[in-house]
Amino acid sequence: MKPEINKNLSTIEISGIRKFFNLIEEYEDVVSLTIGQPDFPTPDHVKEAAVQAIKDNKTTYTHNAGIVELRKAITRYTKDRYQLDYDPMKEVIVTVGASQAIDITLRTIIEPGDEVILPGPIYPGYEPLIKLAGATVKYVDTKQSNFKLTAENLKEAITEKTKCVITPYPSNPTGVTLSEKELREISEVIQENKIFMISDEIYSELVYEQVHTSIASMPGMRDQVIVVNGVSKSFSMTGFRLGYLLAPDWLSQHILKVHQYNVSCASSVSQYAALEALENGTKDPAAMKKEYKNRREYVKGRLDKMGLEYAQPDGAFYMFVKFPESKNSTFDTAIELVEKAGVALVPGSAFSVYGEGYMRLSYAYSQQTLEKGMDRIEKYLTVT
CATH class of the missing domain: 3.90.1150.10 (Aspartate Aminotransferase, domain 1)
Known part of the structure; x- marks a missing residue:
């Protein structure tokens, strides 16, 4: 049997x-x-940095949260681009792609019986991770709101079991994103209901008519939002599998436990490649x-x-x-x-x-x- x-x-x-x-x-x-x-x-200079890391024998384990230089580069980059202020020593975790960042965050904040809200249609990678963490998915139909999660339809979906909302903007599959006003209204609902938000911003560098705004920059949101990003889409580095998350110290110290026992650390070579991208490839x-x-x-x-x-x-x-x-x-x-x-x-x-x-x-x-x-x-x- x-x-x-x-x-x-x-x-x-x-x-x-x-x-x-x-x-x-x-x-x-x-x-x-x-x-x-x-x-x-x-980009060639990023590939060369990866090769040089191998030649320099930078092929060992790194700090669980990632090399310090990269964490500092991430915080400089996100502060310059999106006005986000995080401590590189305590509030940044370098991950194996954005997907792992989402997985370890869910496994940190979710308990059996919780609900997680997703705006549908949405990238299919979230639902399995939610279920594996022991929660159930509650979809919000966004077709009547131009494929956008709104404060109104979010408020209607929240129940006493709601633990988290995941927002993927710019969106896969629709390409839509949210304005600063729309994000501010959603942030007020999140704060009123004392729930978490995972903001998947992997396409943040690919916003065309407006400037990308992170919901983490909204007043009062810092303790309730986990920002997920990476270099896959912005620097064409999908195979390097290098992402990161930004979260307040009180939360990131717990996410780091899950990360540590999950993968120990992200690839050292990929970390040095990402460091080059964020330091010298901003254009x-x-x-x-x-x-x-x-x-x-x-x-x-x-x-x-x-x-x-x-x-x-x-x-x-x-x-x-x-x-x-x-x-x-x-x-x-x-x-x-x-x-x-x-x-x-x-x-x-x-x-x-x-x-x-x-x-x-x-x-x-x-x-x-x-x-x-x-x-x-x-x-x-x-x-x-």
Whole structure:
């Protein structure tokens, strides 16, 4: 007889994004606009720093929270960019990507029976971590509020069991973000109800028409918010798996315990690469952002000509596109797009039930790839 495993795993599936991506690999001549990975190479000076770290034998364990130089660089960077003031010695933890930062935070603050609020549609990586921490998920439908969590719909969702709210802005999959006024209103609700907020700001460097504002900069929020960020999207360093979290000292000392027994520390080589990025590569994200913005405008123009609706993206590199109503599910329509048009988008249902009827299109691809993909979508719509 087989021993039993964690029962929570029976309700957890492989990410819908990856599931669909893996499914279409068997097809030939498919233009994939599915994965949210920068198509730019990691900046040369960052790669050189990683190589130099290896040559200098900086390949041992580091402090559990990360090398001091990197923690200091993170606090300088976030203070300069987002007006956040954290102590590098006590309030910064360097993690194995932003995902690990979210995981160890949830495992620190969550107890069985708690609820965590998510604004749907939303990146599918949060729900499994919430369940593994022993909590349940409560979704807020944001389709009627321009895909934004608002103070009003948050207030309606909070119950006596609510422990935490996760906000991912700029958003994956919609690309929308929140204004300073909207963040301030949400922060007031968070403080009134004495709950935590995890603010996933991994796309903070990819905001186009406005300046990114962190909810941690709102008055009175410091003790209730954990800021999660990293270098994956901003510096095109996804494979380095280097993230970080910012939290008040009284909380971070407990998160550090979970982190310590989870991974000991982030990769030493990746830490030195990130140090180079944050100290000497502050202009690198701007060049990438300029190109993403051009691609966004191109995709928006093509979608407008096709008569397709979409969430108005303020940041990240995604378009959340509403496809014509059909008797088919969004997943089936996505398969049909692959089979009949040779183009792959992620079905919106991968981002919770509130994404049904939409498709996520990533424009983190070359202009040539985007043109080819948009041509195929247009042809599909013309003949169906």
